[in-house]
Amino acid sequence: MSGLSGELLDLTLEHLLxxxxxxxxxxxxxxxxxxxxxxxxxxxxxxLGFANVMQTIPSLALxxxxxxxxxxxxxxxxxxxxxxxxxxxxxxxxxxxAGILGVDPAVRESAVAMGMTGRQLLWRVEMPLAAxxxxxxxxxxxxxxxxxxxxxxAIGGGGLGVFIFRGIASVDTKQIxxxxxxxxxxxxxxxxxxxxxxxxxxxx
Amino acid sequence: MNALVEFRQVCYRIGARDILxxxxxxxxxxxxxxxxxxxxxxxxxxxxMVNGMLFPTSGEVRVEGRPTTAWDPVRLKRRIGYVIQEIGxxxxxxxxxxxxxxxxxxxxxxxxxxxxxxxxxxxxxxEPEQFLPRYPRQLSGGQRQRVGVARALxxxxxxxxxxxxxxxxxxxxxxxxxxxxxxxxxxxxKTSLFVxxxxxxxxxxxxxxxxxxxxxxxxxxxxGEFLRSGSGEAQxxxxxxxxxxxxxx
Numbered sequence: 001m002s003g004l005s006g007e008l009l010d011l012t013l014e015h016l017l018x019x020x021x022x023x024x025x026x027x028x029x030x031x032x033x034x035x036x037x038x039x040x041x042x043x044x045x046x047x048l049g050f051a052n053v054m055q056t057i058p059s060l061a062l063x064x065x066x067x068x069x070x071x072x073x074x075x076x077x078x079x080x081x082x083x084x085x086x087x088x089x090x091x092x093x094x095x096x097x098a099g100i101l102g103v104d105p106a107v108r109e110s111a112v113a114m115g116m117t118g119r120q121l122l123w124r125v126e127m128p129l130a131a132x133x134x135x136x137x138x139x140x141x142x143x144x145x146x147x148x149x150x151x152x153x154a155i156g157g158g159g160l161g162v163f164i165f166r167g168i169a170s171v172d173t174k175q176i177x178x179x180x181x182x183x184x185x186x187x188x189x190x191x192x193x194x195x196x197x198x199x200x201x202x203x204x
Numbered sequence: 205m206n207a208l209v210e211f212r213q214v215c216y217r218i219g220a221r222d223i224l225x226x227x228x229x230x231x232x233x234x235x236x237x238x239x240x241x242x243x244x245x246x247x248x249x250x251x252x253m254v255n256g257m258l259f260p261t262s263g264e265v266r267v268e269g270r271p272t273t274a275w276d277p278v279r280l281k282r283r284i285g286y287v288i289q290e291i292g293x294x295x296x297x298x299x300x301x302x303x304x305x306x307x308x309x310x311x312x313x314x315x316x317x318x319x320x321x322x323x324x325x326x327x328x329x330x331e332p333e334q335f336l337p338r339y340p341r342q343l344s345g346g347q348r349q350r351v352g353v354a355r356a357l358x359x360x361x362x363x364x365x366x367x368x369x370x371x372x373x374x375x376x377x378x379x380x381x382x383x384x385x386x387x388x389x390x391x392x393x394k395t396s397l398f399v400x401x402x403x404x405x406x407x408x409x410x411x412x413x414x415x416x417x418x419x420x421x422x423x424x425x426x427x428g429e430f431l432r433s434g435s436g437e438a439q440x441x442x443x444x445x446x447x448x449x450x451x452x453x
Contacts, residue, residue, distance in 0.1 A: 110292030113255055114306050114355075115282035128296050 004178065008163075012182050015159035018077065018149045019186075022084035023142055030089045031134070034096025035122065044097070051090040059148050062086065063155045080149070080157025087148055088141040095137025099130025131201040139194035146187040150179060206233045208363055208395045209254055213263035216249055216419075223249045225419040226263070233362075236389055236396040238406040240441065241416035247399045250416070251365050254397060255284040267363070282306055285356030285364040289371045291348050293340040299325070299351050300336040306359040324354035327391075329384060346377035353385070357392070366398040370405070382408055403441040407431070415441070 030051075037044050057065070062083050066073045072082045103126050111125045127134075153161030163179030166172070209231035216224040224246040231237045239247040252258045253265045256272045264271045272280060293302050301308075303324055304317040312320075322332035328350040340348055349369060356364055370378045370385075386409055389396060400406055406413050407427045415423040415430075417437040425433055431442065 104290075104292065104295075106288060106290030106292035107294060108292075109257075109290075110286065110288060111294070113257060113281055113284075113286040113288075115278045115280075115309060117278055120309065125294060 008178060008182065011158065011160050011162055011179070012186070015146075015149055015161075015183065016186065018080060018084065018152060018157060018159050019142070019145050022081050022145055022149070023088055023138070025081065026085045026088035026092055026141060026145075027138065029085070030092035031096055033089075034093045034134075035100065037093070037097050038100045038126075048090075048093065048097075051093050054086040055090045059083070059087065059151050060154060063151055063157075067155060075156040077152075077157050079155055080152035080159075084145050084149055084152070088145050091137045091140040091144070092134070093137075095133050095140075096130065099133030099137075100126045102133060103129045132198055135194060135198040135201055139191060139198060142190045142194060143187045146183060146190060150183050207231060207266075208233045208268060209397065210266040210269075211250065211253075211263070212266065214250070214253065214260045214265060215262045216246070216253070216258065217261045222419050224260075227416075227419075227421055229414055229421060229424065231395060231397055233395050234393050235411040236398055236409055238398045238400060238410035238413045239416060240400060240403060240406045240413050242401060245416040246419040247401075247416050248367055251367055251397060251399050254363070254365055255286060256280045282310065282359060283361050283363065285358075285361045287349075287352045287356045287364070287366045287369040289368040291352040291369075293348055293351060293355070295340050297339075298336065299330075299338050299340070299343070302340070302351060303355045303358050305355065310359055320358060321354070324357055325351075327357070327388065328354045330354075345373045346381065349373055349377075349381060350384075353388075357394075362395060364394050364396045366396060368400050368402075369398075371400070371402075378405075385409060403445050 033047060037047060054062070063080065066079045066083055067075065069079075073079050107125060107129070108121065111121050116124065149157075149159050150161035150164055152159050153165050160179040160183045163175050167175030167177075167179065207230040211227045211229040214224055214227040215222065227246075227250060229237075229250075239250055241247040249258060253260060253272065254267060256275060256277050259265075259273060264273070266272070267275065267280065267284075294305070297305070300318065300321045303321040304312075307317045307320060318336075321336060325332045325335055330347060330350055335343075335347070335351075340351070343351065349372075352369065370381045373381065382405060389409070398406075398409060407430070410427055412424060412426050413430045414421060415433075415435065415438055422437045423430065423433050423435045430438060433439070
C-alpha cells in the first residue's frame with residue numbers, strides 16, 4: 001500500500017506539472033493571439049478555425065497523430081504537452097476575443113478620443129474589463145486539460161493516467177480509481193480556485 | 205476673430221456614398237457652434253474629424269491653424285474635450301479616476317488631479333465628497349452625463365466637442381443640463397462644437413447654428429436669424445419645434 005501511495009504522490013505531481021506547463025504555454029500563445037485577433041478581424045476565421053479543428057479531434061487520436069511528427073512528436077512528455085496545449089488554445093483564445101470585443105464601444109470610443117495610445121487602451125481599459133471573461137476561458141481550459149492529461153499516459157507522458165491505463169489493462173478497478181479520483185479532485189479544486197479569482201477580478 | 209477650427213472644402217466618402225460634401229466652416233474662438241441636422245446629415249462625421257477620429261477624403265480640417273493630419277494624433281485628442289451621448293465612462297474606474305484620466309495620462313501629480321476633479325465636480329453640480337469615490341453604475345443618467353462633461357474639461361482643453369450629450373436623459377434633467385451647460389460655457393469661455401438634432405437645444409445653446417442637410421451646409425446663422433431663415437430644411441426643423449410644443453408632454 002505504501003508503494004501505491006508513494007506512486008500516487010509522484011504521479012499526481014507529474015500530472016500537475018503536465019497541466020501547468022501546458023496551460024502556461026497555451027496562455028502565452030492564446031492571450032496575445034486573441035488580442036491580435038481583435039485588431040485583425042480578417043485573421044479570425046483562420047485562427048479560430050484552426051483552434052476549433054484542434055478541439056474536434058478526439059483526444060486519444062490527437063496524441064496518436066503527434067507521435068510520428070518530427071520535432072514536436074515522439075513518445076513522452078513533450079508530445080503530451082503539445083497535444084494539451086493544442087486543446088487548451090480554443091477556450092482561452094475565444095474568451096480573450098469575446099472579452100475584449102465585449103467592451104462597450106462607447107467606452108472604447110471615449111478612451112481613444114481622450115488620447116489613449118493603443119497600448120493604454122489595451123492595458124488600462126480593455127484588459128481590466130475583459131479580465132473576467134478571459135479568466136473564465138482559462139478556467140475551462142484548466143479543467144479540461146486536467147481531464148485530458150490522463151490520456152497522456154497512452155503515449156508515455158506519465159501522470160495519473162498511468163494508473164488508469166494500468167488498471168484497464170489488468171482489469172483492476174482500484175488502480176483505475178487511484179488515477180481517476182485524484183484527477184477529479186484536482187479539476188474541482190482548480191475550478192474552485194479559478195472561480196474565486198474570476199469573481200475577484202470582475203470589473204467594478 | 206480667430207478661427208480655432210476650420211473646415212476647408214471637406215468631403216467624406218464611404219464607398220460610393222457621400223457623407224460630407226464640400227463643407228467649409230469656421231469655428232471662432234469662444235463660440236458655441238451647433239451642428240444641427242437629421243440623422244445621417246453628416247454632423248457626427250464632421251465632429252469626429254476635428255479630433256482626428258476620422259480624416260477627410262478630400263479637403264482639410266485645421267485645428268489651431270494646423271491640419272489634423274499634421275498633428276500627433278494623441279496630442280490632438282488630449283487638447284480636445286469630447287462628450288458623447290453614451291458618455292462612455294470607464295466602468296472599472298471611480299468618478300475621480302474617470303475625471304482625472306487625461307491629467308493622469310499627462311502625468312499630473314495625484315494631489316493636483318484630486319483637487320482638479322473636486323473642482324470640476326462642483327462646477328457641474330455634484331458634491332465632490334459624495335461622488336468622487338463612486339463608480340459609474342452608482343450614478344443616475346443625468347449624474348453620469350455631468351461626470352462626462354467634467355471629464356472632458358479635466359485637462360482644461362481649449363476646445364470641446366459634444367455629440368448629442370443630453371440626448372439620452374429625461375426631458376427635465378435635459379433642460380437642467382442645458383441650462384448648466386450654457387452657464388458653464390459663459391464662465392469658462394471655451395470654444396465648443398455641439399452636435400444635436402434638437403432645434404430647441406440648438407436655439408438655446410448656440411452662438412451660431414450650422415444646419416447640415418445631406419452632407420451639405422444648408423444654413424449658417426445666429427439663432428435669431430435662423431428663426432427667420434427661408435431654407436426649406438430650416439423650416440422643416442422649425443415646424444418640428446411647433447409640433448413638439450403642441451404634443452410633447
